[in-house]
Amino acid sequence: EVQLVQSGAEVKKSGESLKISCKHSGYRFTTSWIGWMRQMPGKGLEWMGLIWPGDSDTKYSPSFQGQITLSVDTSVTTAYLQWSSLKASDTAMYYCATMGAGTSSYYFDYWGQGTLVTVSP
Amino acid sequence: QSVLTQPPSVSGAPGQRVTISCTGGSSNIGAGYDLHWYQQLPGTAPKLLIYANNRRPSGVPDRFSGSKSGTSASLAIAGLQAEDEGDYYCQSYDRSLDGYVFGTGTTVTVL
Numbered sequence: 280e281v282q283l284v285q286s287g288a289e290v291k292k293s294g295e296s297l298k299i300s301c302k303h304s305g306y307r308f309t310t311s312w313i314g315w316m317r318q319m320p321g322k323g324l325e326w327m328g329l330i331w332p333g334d335s336d337t338k339y340s341p342s343f344q345g346q347i348t349l350s351v352d353t354s355v356t357t358a359y360l361q362w363s364s365l366k367a368s369d370t371a372m373y374y375c376a377t378m379g380a381g382t383s384s385y386y387f388d389y390w391g392q393g394t395l396v397t398v399s400p
Numbered sequence: 401q402s403v404l405t406q407p408p409s410v411s412g413a414p415g416q417r418v419t420i421s422c423t424g425g426s427s428n429i430g431a432g433y434d435l436h437w438y439q440q441l442p443g444t445a446p447k448l449l450i451y452a453n454n455r456r457p458s459g460v461p462d463r464f465s466g467s468k469s470g471t472s473a474s475l476a477i478a479g480l481q482a483e484d485e486g487d488y489y490c491q492s493y494d495r496s497l498d499g500y501v502f503g504t505g506t507t508v509t510v511l
Contacts, residue, residue, distance in 0.1 A: 314500070316446075323402070323505040324438075324446065324489055340499050374445055381434035381452035384493035385500070388457070390445045 281305035281377055283391035290397045291365050298361035299394045301375035308356045309333040312378040314387055315349065315360050319371045329378065330358060365398045372396075403428060404490050404503035411509040412480045420475045420506045422490035428501060430471035433493045437466055437475045441486040449488070450475060482510050 286300040301313065314329040328339040330349040337349050350359045358375055373394050376387035405423045412418040422435060429435055437450040448457050450466035453473065463478045477484055490503035 316502075323487075324491075324502040326500040326502065329500075338499070341497070376446075379451065381436070384433040384436075386434070386436035386448060386451045386491065387438070387446070388448050388451070390447065393445050 281307060281311075281389040283375055283377065283389055285373075285375060285391040285394045288395040288397070290399070292399050293365060293367055295365050295398075296361070296363050297365055297396065298359050299373060299396065301358040301360075301391050303332075303356045303358065303377070307377065309353060312385065313351070313358045314376050314378050314385075315347075315358075316374045316376065316387070317343075317371045318374065318393075324374075327360070327373075332356075332358065365396075367398050367400045369396060370398045402504045403494055403497070403501050404492065406488075406490060406503040406506045408504070409507045409509065411511055413511045414480055414482065416480050417476060417478045418480055418508065419477075420488055420490075420508070422473045422475070422503050424471050424473075424492065424494075426471065427496040428471075428492045428494040429468065429473060431495055433495075435466070435468050435473040436491045437464075438489045438491065439484075439486055440489065441483075446489065477508070480508075480510055484508055485510050 282304045284302045312329045315327040317325045327343045330337045332351040376390040378385040379388040434452045438446040439449045440446040453468040454466045494501045
């Protein structure tokens with residue numbers, strides 16, 4: 280079975296950079312899209328983007344394009360989400376998840392436990 | 401602003417049946433894209449509950465069922481239990497946005 284373990288909570292200041300991780304174990308790392316989602320305090324889920332670990336092909340939500348960078352390191356079966364300059368509005372819980380294929384759209388089948396990012400002004 | 405709309409909350413007594421609707425449009429559910437459902441219990445990560453409209457992953461009780469028709473979908477929870485309290489989200493793909501979308505979320509309360 281697939282397991283995703285995310286890095287620990289982060290407290291940063293506006294303008295700082297950050298890279299959080301999602302360690303994958305089990306099968307399918309290079310043959311399954313990995314998606315990232317944001318959940319702001321008390322709010323719903325938002326899809327941020329996805330990456331194919333096999334060749335690092337990425338697709339970003341228009342809402343997050345240019346604001347984040349997704350990457351992977353296949354040698355350690357880990358996916359990353361990074362910011363070059365954080366804003367207070369980036370304060371949220373971030374989830375990674377593997378993606379399974381339905382007949383006509385993908386779903387998020389295995390989820391990490393989440394990484395809480397807190398950014399002070 | 402999500403393109404998939406859900407009621408903010410639903411409630412029911414233990415043992416009752418509740419349904420949660422997910423209303424989309426012609427560029428997502430109505431275009432034939434699969435609809436999926438997630439359960440998020442308090443303080444935990446979301447969990448896949450229903451995929452491809454009406455399929456249950458291994459381990460999900462058959463009290464949970466999904467359906468889709470036209471531009472909307474529904475999640476039904478039969479025999480409501482206290483452990484079902486939490487937030488529920490629908491999710492699909494939107495071809496106009498060229499991306500994945502989640503519903504606005506519904507909080508289920510067991511009275």
